[in-house]
Amino acid sequence: MNTTTYDFEAGLAEQDESAPRRAVLPMTLQQLRIFHAVANAETMTKAAKQLGLAQPSVSQQLNRLEASIGTRLFIRRPNEMELTEAGLYLLPRVEQLLRILNEAEDGLQRFCEGRPAVVKLAGLDSVLRNLLPGAVGRLHDCFPGVTMDVQESAPAEIVELLDARRINFGLVAGNSLAETHEQFLQVPIMEDPYVLAVPKELDLAGVADPARELSPAAYRTLNRSIQFAFGSTHTRRVSNWYDRLLPGHQPIVQCRSYESALSFVRAGAGVCVAPALSTIGSAGPDAGVKRYLIGVPPRRIVALMLSQHRTMEPMATLIAALKDVGRALDMQTILPTPTFLADDAMSR
DNA sequence: GATGTACTAGCCACCGGGAC
DNA sequence: GTCCCGGTGGCTAGTACATC
Numbered sequence: 001m002n003t004t005t006y007d008f009e010a011g012l013a014e015q016d017e018s019a020p021r022r023a024v025l026p027m028t029l030q031q032l033r034i035f036h037a038v039a040n041a042e043t044m045t046k047a048a049k050q051l052g053l054a055q056p057s058v059s060q061q062l063n064r065l066e067a068s069i070g071t072r073l074f075i076r077r078p079n080e081m082e083l084t085e086a087g088l089y090l091l092p093r094v095e096q097l098l099r100i101l102n103e104a105e106d107g108l109q110r111f112c113e114g115r116p117a118v119v120k121l122a123g124l125d126s127v128l129r130n131l132l133p134g135a136v137g138r139l140h141d142c143f144p145g146v147t148m149d150v151q152e153s154a155p156a157e158i159v160e161l162l163d164a165r166r167i168n169f170g171l172v173a174g175n176s177l178a179e180t181h182e183q184f185l186q187v188p189i190m191e192d193p194y195v196l197a198v199p200k201e202l203d204l205a206g207v208a209d210p211a212r213e214l215s216p217a218a219y220r221t222l223n224r225s226i227q228f229a230f231g232s233t234h235t236r237r238v239s240n241w242y243d244r245l246l247p248g249h250q251p252i253v254q255c256r257s258y259e260s261a262l263s264f265v266r267a268g269a270g271v272c273v274a275p276a277l278s279t280i281g282s283a284g285p286d287a288g289v290k291r292y293l294i295g296v297p298p299r300r301i302v303a304l305m306l307s308q309h310r311t312m313e314p315m316a317t318l319i320a321a322l323k324d325v326g327r328a329l330d331m332q333t334i335l336p337t338p339t340f341l342a343d344d345a346m347s348r
Numbered sequence: 349g350a351t352g353t354a355c356t357a358g359c360c361a362c363c364g365g366g367a368c
Numbered sequence: 369g370t371c372c373c374g375g376t377g378g379c380t381a382g383t384a385c386a387t388c
Contacts, residue, residue: 030357044374057358059375076374 029101031065032094034058035073038081039091041160119146119314122153122161123171126258126278127301130329131171131189135321143314159184162304168315169305171322173275175297185310186302187319190326192275194238194296195334196341197261197289198222199268204292204338223249224270226261238273241296245341265289275299276334293337301326 037047038058048055066073073087083091119139123132128150139146153161158170162184174186198204202221207213210222225242242249252270255261258278265272266288277299279291303322309315 043372045372055374056360056376060358063375081374 031061031068032097034061035065035087035090036094036098038062038074039083039087043081046160118149119318120149120167121169121171122151122158122167124155124173125152126275126280127171128152130277130280131301131322131325134325134328135318138321138324139314139318142317146314158304162306168309169303169319172302172304174300174302174304184304185307186304187310189301189303189319189322190329192277192299192301193331193334194273194294194298195276195279195291196271196294196338197265197274197279197291198271199265200288200290201268202271202290204290204340205335206339208339210340221268222246222271224252225249226253226255226264226270226272227251228255228258228261238296241273241294245294262289276331277301277329290335291333292335292341294341295337 034047038044041047044058045055048058069086071086072084073090074081075084132150136148155172158172161167162170171189199221202218210219214222223246225246227238253264258274261272261274262279264270273294273296276291279289303319305315
């Protein structure tokens with residue numbers, strides 16, 4: 001059995017030096033996809049993860065591509081793959097090629113009657129949990145043959161999946177995305193208001209001066225904050241809110257998920273600021289907490305996608321259905337802003 | 349149509365180098 | 369020392385093609 005390793009120098013040597021330089025091996029579409037992924041991911045390991053391949057396969061294919069071209073496309077450095085001049089020349093042309101190919105693949109789907117299409121999407125857990133179930137029924141009414149491939153992912157991972165064309169769109173918080181992701185279209189789905197989640201025993205209705213009107217125990221609970229360690233603009237925004245509105249507060253827990261933060265609130269350990277969608281459990285609004293509307297600007301939920309998918313079915317129907325579900329979502333259990341926070345909410 | 353051969357894609361195990 | 373990275377060797381599975 002032969003092996004598949006390719007000797008780059010030997011590959012170059014196969015070329016007749018006296019003849020005009022030409023490729024000795026065919027350049028394949030898969031190799032160009034791998035080149036594109038490595039150029040964007042900056043390491044072979046990240047690119048391999050995005051492509052769903054093993055890193056050695058990526059290494060081999062890249063070597064073959066370079067051998068077929070007759071020059072290096074990357075300068076290999078520890079934890080960094082830097083494009084050479086040839087790589088810089090090739091990258092925009094490969095991007096154009098892959099864009100045309102993706103458009104052709106998408107366009108051809110309409111001719112595949114009788115064959116079930118698959119809508120692939122990734123999104124934040126709270127968004128998928130609350131919006132998707134209601135939208136899927138409508139999608140299936142319009143397109144009975146369509147199935148869905150859904151995965152829960154963090155925003156950075158969703159962008160990587162979109163970059164690698166492994167999902168059709170992602171459901172994320174638009175205001176958490178970096179400006180570098182502007183190559184994707186953001187279709188607004190809904191606005192998710194921030195709420196102050198407090199233990200159900202803590203009644204803030206009509207409270208104008210918590211220090212005077214709440215019992216000492218309730219006041220202590222209000223001033224114990226459960227915060228998030230996302231390191232994002234959200235973290236800073238919420239931290240500023242605590243400092244401004246509850247200057248005597250003390251952070252007692254740093255959490256990595258809204259679910260764990262709410263479990264602390266439910267147990268009476270303190271309060272937390274979170275998007276309303278994240279406070280709705282699988283069985284509906286959490287019975288163990290009260291939710292008060294606050295003045296933090298809402299989380300903007302968007303469908304992140306390639307522009308050519310915007311009007312393409314069945315994505316267009318699914319996005320319209322998601323918007324309808326977002327509009328109809330029951331936010332009635334969110335209580336009005338407490339009096340002592342009202343001035344801040346109005347000034348936003 | 350069945351079989352054998354050559355080739356390709358991709359995996360696992362492992363190695364060496366660099367960063368922390 | 370540990371972890372992460374890119375690279376290599378050996379292997380399996382799948383496919384294309386030629387031959388019988």
